Amino acid sequence: MTTIHDVARAARVSIATVSRVLNDNPRVSERTRRRVWAAADRLDYTPNSAARALTTRRTRTLGVLLPDLYGEFFSEVIRGVDRAAREADLQVLISSSHANTEEALSAARAMRGRIDGLIMMAPDSGSAEALRRLARGTPVVVINPRKGIEGCRAVSIANFEGSYGAVKHLIELGHTSLATVSGPRRNVDAEERLRGFRRALRDQGLEPAEALIVRGDFTESSGHRAATEILGNGRRPTAVFAANDSMAIGLLSALGDLGVRVPGDLAVVGFDDIAIARYLTPPLTTVRVDASELGARAVRRLLEGEEFDKDDKTGRPEVLPAPLVVRRSCGATGNGRVAGGRKAPRRPRKSTQSGRQP
Amino acid sequence: MTTIHDVARAARVSIATVSRVLNDNPRVSERTRRRVWAAADRLDYTPNSAARALTTRRTRTLGVLLPDLYGEFFSEVIRGVDRAAREADLQVLISSSHANTEEALSAARAMRGRIDGLIMMAPDSGSAEALRRLARGTPVVVINPRKGIEGCRAVSIANFEGSYGAVKHLIELGHTSLATVSGPRRNVDAEERLRGFRRALRDQGLEPAEALIVRGDFTESSGHRAATEILGNGRRPTAVFAANDSMAIGLLSALGDLGVRVPGDLAVVGFDDIAIARYLTPPLTTVRVDASELGARAVRRLLEGEEFDKDDKTGRPEVLPAPLVVRRSCGATGNGRVAGGRKAPRRPRKSTQSGRQP
DNA sequence: TTGTATGCGTTATCAT
């Protein structure tokens, strides 16, 4: 591989001069500047980033650590990160599929010397201590942390507000007996969404019936199972809030099998607004989560005030809104009618408009 | 940051010894080995990868270059790459959203010194020359190249065979007048899929009617537009092959608006088998593309025979099969019935079963 | 304006 020395020799200057030219240092005569560029081009020279990183202590790269999750959420976050990173002319070093904090942390250490900052989506069990130690060396932004982590910045989703709004909407539609399919215990999102469910009921003067709070695990099949559990009960509800769309899908399919009509017999609302949501029958009313934006924000958060905002690094998270998208499954006249055909204009969904690749 | 010198000092040995211990060099006494590890642990030492890369000339990292494409395909490929890379204990440096080969190539150069190999999904315009030059420095695997590129390994999808199979199936179902919504001109996948369409017709003794070959651009809306174009024609077909699922979705929705029943009046088949496909009404018969596997294969291809297989580096691509998934939109009794409810067992779709994250 | 020399944190090649 051709190095700075080769270029220097070819241009008949010292390596220092070559370095200056390449880094746009003004203290170089126009004539030699040209000579150097010519030589560099001719030799197809590209600086070795590893060497550069060693001296400058900057890599123009940010690391991304993700847990072992599948589905759109994962990829959307990456996409957002990538987009924002690209805008800042940064490269992205990614390492995903971490089962636990231990694994993620070890991956983070492996990145030492190759990244200027780290974005990490914390697995449930929050070994905050190790994270804090990590954050002393590198700036860290945590996505969706259980609670603020000292010394780390954070971005997260308005889980509580999102589910609160969804449930409030159901109540305003006239429902008084509501059930929910919640997510796994100890999962931050699940807990917050459940909290929003409870609070919305109470605020409207209703008491959440514990029998109507069934536990799922965010999978389609758990939503499927939840159906019988909810229906088999004494107090049969008229509306269900599923803590994510996957479970709502399972629920919908089970209800179809059982002959329960949606929204006629039972209103259903989900959470996430995954691409499939609007294609279901009926189209699913759900809470929008902009995962891509979440990733992009994380990057911006990392970039902003590398030394300022000392007091803002307390871990107080920046929260992304989670608005309700009303479609048909909740019984309201949704604005996003998509019943087999497509009548109303709707926002473009990148997810199914590749444009370039099939 | 703590360096190897700090550890050496703490353990009262030379940096050479520390290095040996860390790299499992056997020529070191058990006693000092322990001392060194103790010191390293105590100081929370992690080797600086940049420095390491500089001397060893290996980074244990592979680069991934992707064009500016959105949708599942993109993320699935990344997921596959990541998974395979993880198995090989490699890190992944990704840079996507490249509009053209120029941009991608510049990104590739920026990776110099940080990667041991490169996986790149070539944009349409194949500036093979630059790629070949690049490949001299680093091993390169091209995903879905226009044609074999000398010196580069390649993996791609059985586009031709896939569409051929789909169309053949339609013909066997009794259709004799078939239309297709093709992809953008100059797009490799589009061209191959169109070729498969034509060939299948000819092989079954049918002549493809040029009026029934309408050009789309892989977006939903282009599929939507295609509907009128196909129907408004003189010879109204009884079956349509869409070159990807996004266009099939647009098509389906337009047909719904026009009161054309699927598959009753018109059979529809897509390509890709995106997650949404089975939730459409009717569930879409389509050709399966395992994008994740594509990414994983690319990694394995990169790893295999770094010096052997000299003659296999001619660019002859490894081709991934693209089997037909029969559902309901083609009129056959699909095995994957998913009509609002869910009756038949079906393969797990990770895409909607996150399990951990909503 | 340009060149020399030092250091960045490792690994690897010598010695010892």
Next chain:
DNA sequence: ATGATAACGCATACAA
């Protein structure tokens, strides 16, 4: 078995 020390490719303080 261990320790100096020379690369690795680059940026930069200091000299000229």
